Amino acid sequence: MGKLRDQMQMELELRNYAPKTIKAYMGHMTAYTRLFMKSPDELGEEEVRKYLHHLKTVKKVSSSNINIAYWALHFFYVKTLHRSWNVEKIPHPKTEKKLPVVLAQEEVKKLLAAVSNLKHRVILMAAYSGGLRVSEVANLKIVDIDSQRMLIRVEQGKGKKDRYTLLSQTLLENLRSYYKAHRPQKWLFPGSRPDEPIDAGSIQRIFKRAKKRAGILKPATVHTLRHSFATHLLEAGTDLFTIKKLLGHSSIQTTLIYLHIQHKNLQKVVSPLDQLAEVKPERAVERPGEVKS
Numbered sequence: 001m002g003k004l005r006d007q008m009q010m011e012l013e014l015r016n017y018a019p020k021t022i023k024a025y026m027g028h029m030t031a032y033t034r035l036f037m038k039s040p041d042e043l044g045e046e047e048v049r050k051y052l053h054h055l056k057t058v059k060k061v062s063s064s065n066i067n068i069a070y071w072a073l074h075f076f077y078v079k080t081l082h083r084s085w086n087v088e089k090i091p092h093p094k095t096e097k098k099l100p101v102v103l104a105q106e107e108v109k110k111l112l113a114a115v116s117n118l119k120h121r122v123i124l125m126a127a128y129s130g131g132l133r134v135s136e137v138a139n140l141k142i143v144d145i146d147s148q149r150m151l152i153r154v155e156q157g158k159g160k161k162d163r164y165t166l167l168s169q170t171l172l173e174n175l176r177s178y179y180k181a182h183r184p185q186k187w188l189f190p191g192s193r194p195d196e197p198i199d200a201g202s203i204q205r206i207f208k209r210a211k212k213r214a215g216i217l218k219p220a221t222v223h224t225l226r227h228s229f230a231t232h233l234l235e236a237g238t239d240l241f242t243i244k245k246l247l248g249h250s251s252i253q254t255t256l257i258y259l260h261i262q263h264k265n266l267q268k269v270v271s272p273l274d275q276l277a278e279v280k281p282e283r284a285v286e287r288p289g290e291v292k293s
Contacts, residue, residue: 008080016160025072045089063093089096099261101220114213120206121179123189130165131229131247134200134222140188140257165246181206
């Protein structure tokens, strides 16, 4: 790609796209170019369709990844080359609507109890206490903990937005013990080098080990703690707009998903099977000449 690659990356950076998004977009542009062995400005609608189909049928990637590829190519042709984009000729898959995995409060308690390392336990507590994304936990600074107002400041979260979320009393007490033991300087949770924050991969591994020790079989990740935070608040009576603000969602539509997974109201519903009288297996009727086994 050469010059075009640099031009696209500059356009993405000028529009303040997240580093993770830029990396994903540029990765797809590289794969797209290699597939056809031509400069992308020599390619068009037919090749875009073939690349998206290649991802689906050959690479077997998820619909969400195909959508990322779609928008990467859309950005290149529309924003970098200033070409038109025919939506009808270049369709993209519908987004899969999956409900998030949520841990019960007792499961969260077991998960945290399974972590003996103080630093590791506090990291997971912080994720659950404030409904933080893994990158937000990793990039917390000491100054982000506002013990006077009982808030955690999230600096430049998703969408390049600052916000405040909850600081629980339990987390604060554990943070004080952690601070006395480790004396972090700038980053609340430094990595192997004190001048750098812990990386997200390390936090994922901490969670994975804790989940295994706690005997939790659900397909949960660190992000599950964020979903659990939101669901548990909703079940406790917190309104959706407050939850939206704490999570840093741009649209209330994103927050509405938690209405589908809260079990508070479902607990009041009785299954029709439980409304039947006790079900007993019918006694087998012996037929003439039939031999009992």
